[in-house]
Amino acid sequence: MDTGQCVHCGLCLSACPTYQITGMEAESPRGRVFLLEHIRDNPSLLNPDAMQYLDDCLDCRACESVCPSHVATGHMVETWRAQTAPILGDRGPEAMRLFRRLARPMTFLLGSPAGLRWFQRLVRLSQKPGVRALIARLRLMPPAVMTLARGVPVRLPRRLSRIRPVSQRAIATRKVMLFVGCIMDAVYADTNRHTQDLLEMGGVRVVIPQEQRCCGALHMHGGVPEVTRQWARENIRAFEESGADAVVVNAAGCGAMLKEYAELFPPSDSWHERARRFQDAVVDATVVLADLPLPQEKPGPERVTVHDPCHLAHAQGIRQQPRELLRRAGYAILEMPDSDRCCGSAGIYNLTHPDMAQKLLERKLEDIPPGVKWVAAANPGCLMHIQSGLQRGTERPSAVHPVDLVWHAYQRAGYLTRD
Ligand code: SF4
Ligand code: SF4
Incomplete structure (x- = not known):
């Protein structure tokens, strides 16, 4: 971890979603670099407050996009989590402990074909209105999970x-x-x-x-x-x-x-x-x-706004290609302000930090331009989280992967057959 590269200029502060919401230095990239530096030199400074400030980081990497000294704050916090979570055990922040409790079932559900089959079955079961009402009444799931479940597509296709x-x-x-x-x-x-x-x-x-x-x-x-x-x-x-x-x-x-x-x-x-x-x-x-010779379609009436997932825009530097593909397929793009600001999904941050995640989601929803039919986002976590806020309805836009939009445009134009 190279915290020494930070020159304390503060250019990262306005880019950081947790600083934007709280206005606290400790919830900013510069504050987190300061904490990491001092914890490294003096581990006894790792008190519950310091842990919480670090654990509140979304790992969205927005700070890394703007830092003139190339300080990888999000990445450093992630490394800190990976190194300290096993050591802290039950002394870690609540979200860290929750994740460690979930780690074993998640490893089974996400890590094998059999697990994924069970995962799909469980999601399908939880989508049945009666089951959903029962889960809510008996409080079998945390409210954050129930909120996120609203964003899961109604029909789950075969894998x-x-x-x-x-x-x-x-x-x-x-x-x-x-x-x-x-x-x-x-x-x-x-x-x-x-x-x-x-x-x-x-x-x-x-x-x-x-x-x-x-x-x-x-x-x-x-x-x-x-x-x-x-x-x-x-x-x-x-x-x-x-x-x-x-x-x-x-x-x-x-x-x-x-x-x-x-x-x-x-x-x-x-x-x-x-x-x-x-x-x-x-x-x-x-x-x-975007590099393939896919056909250029005439502009159609459907308007799309693009949400840039943090791990596409900030971690991989990809912003233009989803837009280029959508335009080529005939969509009109209406840009939203700060399209690369985190929506609050951030892995399972919306489950471990529901309050902050909901505040960020509300800001994202306010930024969606009127008149768009789709919110394109190339990441499943963002799709579910944004859709959970949009809910379902004929007048509301839907959150969709840009590849799906492009596929449907070419399918309507007769290049692809429905299977
Ligand atoms: S992390 Fe980068 S942008 Fe932020 S204060 Fe340090 S040098 Fe400046
Ligand atoms: S990764 Fe995101 S939340 Fe974490 S310090 Fe950087 S900008 Fe803030």
């Missing part, structure tokens, strides 16, 4: 990893591995399917290795890096055996995690070099698709 293992349709110029993810595969499988269709439409062969696993980002953010490390090894092996030249990912949070796999292993570990080769091959779906 792509089970039904379309390898494509043969394209006259391929290259071969890529599609990273299907866990939440994407269980809840947004249509987006994975649409990503595959568009890649093939652009002449790319897609392989979907069955051995791939969740990227491990949630465990990493929550301070359980040993699980992330194990899944990283499995993903690296799946890519190496696939013969693909790239790993295409359509979830911003997964992409940011996959691009940092080499940091999970020390340079002396033989996995370090393999992880570096893997992370160099990772590319966001919107970047690949």
